[in-house]
Amino acid sequence: xxxxxxxxxxxxxxxxxxxxxxxxxxxxxxxxxxxxxxxxxxxxxxxxxxxxxxxxxxxxxxxxxxxxxxxxxxxxxxxxxxxxxxxxxxxxxxxxxxxxxxxxxxxxxxxxxxxxxxxxxxxxxxxxxxxxxxxxxxxxxxxxxxxxxxxxxxxxxxxxxxxxxxxxxxxxxxxxxxxxxxxxxxxxxxxxxxxxxxxxxxxxxxxxxxxxxxxxxxxxxxxxxxxxxxxxxxxxxxxxxxxxxxxxxxxxxxxxxxxxxxxxxxxxxxxxxxxxxxxxxxxxxxxxxxxxxxxxxxxxxxxxxxxxxxxxxxxxxxxxxxxxxxxxxxxxxxxxxxxxxxxxxxxxxxxxxxxxxxxxxxxxxxxxxxxxxxxxxxxxxxxxxxxx
Amino acid sequence: xxxxxxxxxxxxxxxxxxxxxxxxxxxxxxxxxxxxxxxxxxxxxxxxxxxxxxxxxxxxxxxxxxxxxxxxxxxxxxxxxxxxxxxxxxxxxxxxxxxxxxxxxxxxxxxxxxxxxxxxxxxxxxxxxxxxxxxxxxxxxxxxxxxxxxxxxxxxxxxxxxxxxxxxxxxxxxxxxxxxxxxxxxxxxxxxxxxxxxxxxxxxxxxxxxxxxxxxxxxxxxxxxxxxxxxxxxxxxxxxxxxxxxxxxxxxxxxxxxxxxxxxxxxxxxxxxxxxxxxxxxxxxxxxxxx
Numbered sequence: 266x267x268x269x270x271x272x273x274x275x276x277x278x279x280x281x282x283x284x285x286x287x288x289x290x291x292x293x294x295x296x297x298x299x300x301x302x303x304x305x306x307x308x309x310x311x312x313x314x315x316x317x318x319x320x321x322x323x324x325x326x327x328x329x330x331x332x333x334x335x336x337x338x339x340x341x342x343x344x345x346x347x348x349x350x351x352x353x354x355x356x357x358x359x360x361x362x363x364x365x366x367x368x369x370x371x372x373x374x375x376x377x378x379x380x381x382x383x384x385x386x387x388x389x390x391x392x393x394x395x396x397x398x399x400x401x402x403x404x405x406x407x408x409x410x411x412x413x414x415x416x417x418x419x420x421x422x423x424x425x426x427x428x429x430x431x432x433x434x435x436x437x438x439x440x441x442x443x444x445x446x447x448x449x450x451x452x453x454x455x456x457x458x459x460x461x462x463x464x465x466x467x468x469x470x471x472x473x474x475x476x477x478x479x480x481x482x483x484x485x486x487x488x489x490x491x492x493x494x495x496x497x498x499x500x501x502x503x504x505x506x507x508x509x510x511x512x513x514x515x516x517x518x519x520x521x522x523x524x525x526x527x528x529x530x531x532x533x534x535x536x537x538x539x540x541x542x543x544x545x546x547x548x549x550x551x552x553x554x555x556x557x558x559x560x561x562x563x564x565x566x567x568x569x570x571x572x573x574x575x576x577x578x579x580x581x582x583x584x585x586x587x588x589x590x591x592x593x594x595x596x597x598x599x600x601x602x603x604x605x606x607x608x609x610x611x612x613x614x615x616x617x618x619x620x621x622x623x624x625x626x627x628x629x630x631x632x633x634x635x636x637x638x639x640x641x642x643x644x645x646x647x648x649x650x651x652x653x
Numbered sequence: 654x655x656x657x658x659x660x661x662x663x664x665x666x667x668x669x670x671x672x673x674x675x676x677x678x679x680x681x682x683x684x685x686x687x688x689x690x691x692x693x694x695x696x697x698x699x700x701x702x703x704x705x706x707x708x709x710x711x712x713x714x715x716x717x718x719x720x721x722x723x724x725x726x727x728x729x730x731x732x733x734x735x736x737x738x739x740x741x742x743x744x745x746x747x748x749x750x751x752x753x754x755x756x757x758x759x760x761x762x763x764x765x766x767x768x769x770x771x772x773x774x775x776x777x778x779x780x781x782x783x784x785x786x787x788x789x790x791x792x793x794x795x796x797x798x799x800x801x802x803x804x805x806x807x808x809x810x811x812x813x814x815x816x817x818x819x820x821x822x823x824x825x826x827x828x829x830x831x832x833x834x835x836x837x838x839x840x841x842x843x844x845x846x847x848x849x850x851x852x853x854x855x856x857x858x859x860x861x862x863x864x865x866x867x868x869x870x871x872x873x874x875x876x877x878x879x880x881x882x883x884x885x886x887x888x889x890x891x892x893x894x895x896x897x898x899x900x901x902x903x904x905x906x907x908x909x910x911x912x913x914x915x916x917x918x919x920x921x922x923x924x925x926x927x928x929x930x931x932x933x934x935x936x937x938x939x940x941x942x943x944x
Binding site: 302303304305307308448449475476477478480481482483485486487489490492493506507509510513514516517518519534537538539540 | 656659660663666667764768769770772774775779781783786788790792793859862863864865867869870873874904905906908909912913914916917
């Protein structure tokens with residue numbers, strides 16, 4: 266025992282470490298997924314995981330992606346970010362450095378997508394977030410220039426805020442609106458501010474602009490203030506787990522005006538949690554399961570057969586994110602991170618289940634349209650289309 | 654005017670729930686000089702029991718309430734027997750760490766069963782009365798009255814019954830009480846049962862008022878109830894009630910006049926300021942440490 270033994274142990278450790286690295290080089294294309302499997306929005310993470318597994322299974326059953334005359338299967342590595350910003354960043358780090366993935370899909374909620382996108386950007390690895398709509402996700406925090414490696418499969422909040430404001434003014438003919446939003450969450454705050462701006466520009470008046478903080482359960486003080494301002498309509502750009510509480514408490518305080526929401530409402534959980542209190546209200550979102558094209562129909566039926574539920578927008582957007590990535594890999598013709606990123610940034614037209622998408626160099630945001638849905642008999646029903 | 658009354662009602666509803674939970678902290682502290690940090694999570698268990706009762710067994714209000722109270726009371730007694738009793742002679746800090754551990758165990762056990770937020774179906778019919786601009790619901794009235802009834806019952810038990818007398822005796826001097834023939838272990842179990850049972854009742858009412866429940870719901874509410882207990886003077890039952898209502902009022906007032914982001918820091922700042930001037934809380938009395 267002594268120096269020799271210590272040296273031997275170091276050698277052995279080094280050998281183990283190196284074989285560990287060498288072994289991971291195989292014949293498959295590795296894609297990382299970061300999903301909110303636990304934490305505050307687990308339904309989002311579950312939809313993302315389901316759609317990811319389905320997209321990859323369909324592709325592998327068909328033999329995989331063809332590159333240079335050879336077909337490569339795709340392997341996914343799913344990481345749970347536990348609904349935490351720091352864990353989202355460390356999951357991205359782990360996928361990039363340890364699993365050596367070609368690209369990352371996810372996280373979905375903006376507050377987790379932003380930290381993960383910073384990591385992906387600095388590691389020069391493409392990241393597609395299916396559901397993060399806040400502009401900041403694809404923009405550099407310091408220079409406000411577009412990030413080079415971060416993409417999304419959905420529209421952005423400014424677009425959505427304008428769509429909802431226009432809908433309230435033109436379709437509902439409302440002139441006085443109140444807003445209650447989570448001031449601690451990037452997504453809610455961004456969309457609330459754009460709604461306010463567009464609504465006031467369009468001749469409407471915001472009579473009450475109230476805030477709360479993530480995980481609050483009691484909104485009675487804010488709702489009492491809103492009631493005093495007597496609005497025609499109340500805009501709640503908040504997550505599906507909180508909206509039912511807000512609507513129920515508002516009703517108990519004697520508020521009877523309609524509520525409007527954004528794409529964060531679009532989970533089947535919303536109707537379950539609302540227990541009938543959300544009937545008749547509208548929200549803007551990415552796709553309507555009932556007004557589907559044949560390709561979308563095929564996706565919906567396949568998803569239903571596999572998981573027993575109608576896919577929500579997160580599932581559809583995750584599926585599209587994979588579609589975009591597969592097309593980019595095919596176009597790139599090699600499994601090189603940079604080449605995939607370059608192909609992704611110039612996708613001329615992708616016909617996804619959430620509609621047609623187009624990417625132009627210089628922005629990670631696709632050009633696509635939105636829909637307005639209404640909650641009717643506990644189901645999301647198509648109400649109107651909104652084009653960019 | 655209506656606006657002020659409406660906000661007062663909101664404050665009473667929130668305050669009565671904080672007060673009920675604060676009672677659990679204060680009773681356990683009074684008798685064992687230990688802070689049961691698992692109490693917030695027992696409150697969460699109360700809400701989940703109500704969810705189970707309402708969703709799977711389709712119970713109505715009273716049976717669901719009884720299930721929540723008895724279930725959490727039983728759990729409280731079991732936790733005391735297995736986790737806290739073996740540490741009764743150990744340093745206080747060990748017991749507090751154990752309590753934190755039990756709390757995290759309860760959160761993650763519930764999380765492992767089901768990570769999704771759950772919806773409690775309305776057990777109280779959805780009646781709302783409106784007078785001019787003032788609205789109040791049957792649920793609101795029930796929460797406030799039920800809390801007051803439970804608090805009066807507790808006050809009576811502690812001050813007028815043999816069990817209550819024994820509790821006060823143990824809290825007064827733990828080493829002499831058994832010499833007077835007081836069954837210390839049984840009284841401690843009873844204290845845990847009552848304290849956590851009230852927490853369970855609060856969990857159910859909170860679950861009905863804010864019907865989306867999740868495994869982490871007890872953390873912040875638990876901390877706030879703990880603050881209420883300290884503000885009122887921990888160990889003092891009437892103090893815990895007063896503390897709960899004060900905190901409820903402060904939170905509603907802050908959210909009514911400022912952005913609600915200020916709510917928690919104002920509430921916690923209040924605690925700091927109050928403790929500088931009254932280190933033993935509003936009703937707490939300084940104990941002379943006998944050497």
